[in-house]
Amino acid sequence: xxxxxxxxxxxxxxxxxxxxxxxxxxxxxxxxxxxxxxxxxxxxxxxxxxxxxxxxxxxxxxxxxxxxxxxxxxxxxxxxxxxxxxxxxxxxxxxxxxxxxxxxxxxxxxxxxxxxxxxxxxxxxxxxxxxxxxxxxxxxxxxxxxxxxxxxxxxxxxxxxxxxxxxxxxxxxxxxxxxxxxxxxxxxxxxxxxxxxxxxxxxxxxxxxxxxxxxxxxxxxxxxxxxxxxxxxxxxxxxxxxxxxxxxxxxxxxxxxxxxxxxxxxxxxxxxxxxxxxxxxxxx
Numbered sequence: 001x002x003x004x005x006x007x008x009x010x011x012x013x014x015x016x017x018x019x020x021x022x023x024x025x026x027x028x029x030x031x032x033x034x035x036x037x038x039x040x041x042x043x044x045x046x047x048x049x050x051x052x053x054x055x056x057x058x059x060x061x062x063x064x065x066x067x068x069x070x071x072x073x074x075x076x077x078x079x080x081x082x083x084x085x086x087x088x089x090x091x092x093x094x095x096x097x098x099x100x101x102x103x104x105x106x107x108x109x110x111x112x113x114x115x116x117x118x119x120x121x122x123x124x125x126x127x128x129x130x131x132x133x134x135x136x137x138x139x140x141x142x143x144x145x146x147x148x149x150x151x152x153x154x155x156x157x158x159x160x161x162x163x164x165x166x167x168x169x170x171x172x173x174x175x176x177x178x179x180x181x182x183x184x185x186x187x188x189x190x191x192x193x194x195x196x197x198x199x200x201x202x203x204x205x206x207x208x209x210x211x212x213x214x215x216x217x218x219x220x221x222x223x224x225x226x227x228x229x230x231x232x233x234x235x236x237x238x239x240x241x242x243x244x245x246x247x248x249x250x251x252x253x254x255x256x257x258x259x260x261x262x263x264x265x266x267x268x269x270x271x272x273x274x275x276x277x278x279x280x281x282x283x284x
Contacts, residue, residue, distance in 0.1 A: 001070050006078035006100035006130040006228075007170045009044045010204040013227040018279030019218075022046040022206070023271060024082060024232035026053050028065060029239070029260050033267035035069045035077075042284040043275045044075055046100070046228065048082040051089060063097050075284035078130070082230070090120050100130040102173070106137045110159060117167040125168070132206060132228075135163050136175030154193060161200035171204045171228060176221075178209035187213050191224060198225030206230065211237075215277050222278065231274055235267045242266040 013020050025031045025047055038045040049062055057065075063079075070077045080100040084090040090101045103120040105113035117133045124131045136155030155174040164172060174197055177189040187209075198205060204227035210218055211233035218229060242263045246253060253259060275281050 001073055001075070001077065003066075003070065003079050003097070003099040004076045005128055006046055006080055006132070009046060009076055009078055010130075010171055010227050012044075012283070013280070014204045014225075016283070017223070018283065019207075019222045019227050019229045020044050020046055020280045020283075021271070021274050021278055022048050022080060022082070022228050022230040023235070023274075024048045024050060024053065024230070025057075025062075026232075026236065027057065029264035030235060030267060031065055031069055033264045034235075034271050035073065037268045037271035037275065038077075038284070039073045039075055041272060041275045041281045042075060043280040043282070044284050045077045046080050047077060048080045048230065048232075050082045050232075051085060054081075054093075059092070059096050067097075080130075080132070083134075084120075087116065087119060087123075091123065094124060094127060094129050098129065100132065102132040102134070104134050104173075106134040106175075110163070114163060114166050117163075117169055121168050121170075130170045132171040132173060133163070133167065133169045134173040134175075134208075135160055154190060155197060157193065157196040157200050160197045164201050164203055169203070171206050172201060173206040173208050176207075178207060178213060187217070189213070189217050189221060191220060194221060194224045194226070201225075204228060211235075219277055229274070229278055234274075235270055238266040238270040239263040 009020055023034045054062060066079050078100045079098045081093045081098050082102055083104045084102050085104060090103055093101055101124060103117055105116040121131045137153040176194050177187055205225045206228040207221055207226045208230045210229045211231055243259045246259045246262060
């Protein structure tokens, strides 16, 4: 099956009130596990690569692996650039075949973010590619994203409305209390803020930093307008935990297939769990 624009996946989710996972891939095993679980559960899928993952894997390898993975499946799949940091990186991904991109201008003042996002939207929409942007700033660390908690900034509902109107963006990532990477304590999501944003904005909203957030909180966020939930750390932890377990049992283990395979299986089960409570099972 050919890749589809992420907008097609998220617009349906927005209309029917569920969320789709934005699942990050870090190597072949991640890709295999995520695709297999999504196909088994008949769930639409958003495959994501951060700039860090692209640097690690190589963009041509990413495209080649994804094309092979989706060739014989019958669920809608989008390939999405997560946290694109520049117009140039976004354009590279579009030229290589990504069906969706995120331009993250959250580090800039509001007007600069609007200008950069509008430029990306104009270019991407001309070739049918979806654009996600971010307003507000998440704390935490993940790949090349590192923001001190003191610099984190929640999304302003009024600014969100203006931002969407002026940029024409397809999906908006909002900062309501989540963070990238591993949480030191329990995250506290600002559901009141999310509702105010959703009341003002009529496009799908995105929750970044969802790994480690309690299932009930994610479900509540979905009920308040979140249609895309990003997951990376949870899958990394599942993969690494299984490999550590195997090495602890057998310190002489050396065949990568005998530990990466079980690691892949651990990711697959974790993906199934996410699909279940996001509500996208059977929506493919």
